Amino acid sequence: MSGEGILKQPEDCEGIMKDRWVKKVCRFFCAACAAVLLAAGCGKEKADSLSELELEQNEAEETAEEAVQQEESGTVFVYVCGAVNAPGVYELAGDARVYEAIALAGGLKDAAAGEALNQASTVTDGERIYIPTAEELEKGIVDGQTAEVTGTDNQGKININTAAKEELKTLPGIGDAKADSIISYREANGGFQTVEELMQVEGIKEGVFNKIKDRIIS
Template identity: 40%
Template sequence: MLVLLIVLIGVGSSILFYKRTARPPLEILLPTTIAVTTEVKVYVSGAVAHPGVYTMRQGDRVLDAIDAAGGTTENADLTRINLAAKVKDEQQIHVPKPGESLPQESSGQPQKININTASVEALDTLPDIGETKAQAIVNYRKEHGDFKRIEDLVEVAGIGSSTYENLKNLITVD
């Protein structure tokens, strides 16, 4: 009996020892994200020190592109461009001189106005939009955040479907 008891104790201890050492420690793997920086090419022209094509990072601002071109000349009119706008691939950024008209895009079409970044003055240049509706767009944007689609413009008080139809080819949210 004593031998049987010793054998059972030995087998029990072996099982406990095996269970404690057989499992590898739990390893927790956290997901890693890899930041992908997309490069964009922009053409900076007008009243800048070194006009030309510059490689920028996606998310850079118009001001960054102007700085890459050596900054502005003494006769630059920065009040007519949005320095905080994000640059886009193949974009032309023209820094005008006082009294100079802004160039059209290479397609010959007027450059679309971004309703998420445009000032009241810029919005006021759109057909069927006066200063009151332009201010309403800016106020709506401040209250509700950026427009997700250009179609969301009809949510602004005073802008209906007929006004939207006249604007849809002249505006963007990109």
């Protein structure tokens, strides 16, 4: 019996070693699979993160491009009133001209003094465009009211040294604030020596000046 046991011992050892080897291979295989799955998961997460980042960057670039396009081709709103057929607020392209605003307002009435305005000048956002009648122009009536102090010469040009606030507001791009600034400047500095000096007034830059320079005198 003891001899048979000794003869069978190497076979038993071989079986045990084989079982251990199989278990090691299985553990190694499982570990390898887990590593592959983990790497795949991390790779997918990284890819998803990159995709989200790229999407955000693309959206930011598109938004910036749209903002630039909107700025370049922006629109303005102007109020056209006086001797036009359809007074009101109208939206125009940023580089639109006064005559285009008048056209949107139904055109000039028969009694309108269209020559009182420089219809080729560029409109500005928030501008009030008043078209007087020929009778108003003759009587020195500005914006439907008789000016107490007239600053308009016989050629229809406005004297920036004597014009009242309402007269100044008939100029393209000149509203309440700019008209007040013009009056304050001339009172503080003894008037304007030249029309170009108007650009020294706060809020009046070259763009606005170019629109009104042919309609003013000093």
